[in-house]
Amino acid sequence: MTGELPFFVYGTLRPGECNHALFLHGRTASEEPARLPGALLRDGPGYPYAVRGAGGGGVLGELVTAAPGRYDALLSVLDRLEEYYGPGHPLNLYEREACDVVRVRDGVTVRAWVYVAAAAAEPGAPIAGGDWLRRRSPVPDGPRTP
Structure with missing residues (x-):
């Protein structure tokens, strides 16, 4: 068991993106810029x-720490959002892995989901x-100017 790890989010869960307010608001104690080294971000x-x-x-993103008493609920909602059913499940859209991420502010390596x-x-x-x-x-349809 890895314990209550923070989460590294890099897409629609980042501040200002569509899922941030829906899934993270009120469930986090902190969010700070971080990087997942040795990975590639694909569309x-x-x-x-x-x-x-x-x-x-x-990959650039945010290191998110669950608010006190909110870890289990946050883990559950993120697993559902990311279509994660368990390790190696054939229907998984994502796998949830414990990885080393680097905090931008001080370069410290942190283990995170x-x-x-x-x-x-x-x-x-x-x-x-x-x-x-x-x-x-995406470039909108219509005339383009140089």
Whole structure:
């Protein structure tokens, strides 16, 4: 058992993204910038996938610590959101793995839960820089100017 690890979130759960207010608001004690080294961020259908060991320069995100007494509820809601049914389950969209992440503010390595692409996932193109918040937005239809 790994205990009550913080969570590393890198996509729609980051501040300002669609799932942050829905799933993290009121359930966290702290959120701070962090990086998952040695991983590649790939696009998905409206959300990203982190792929470990893919030779990437790292994935940027937030290290999220559950509020006191909220850990079990947060773990449960995130497992449902990420379609995680248990280790190696064939229907998993993500696997939940304990990984080393690095806090941006001081470079300290912290063990955290990270939802990474599972076998059932179909990751798309790499996201440059490993930062979901800086991904290219689709260009709207219409005239373009230089």
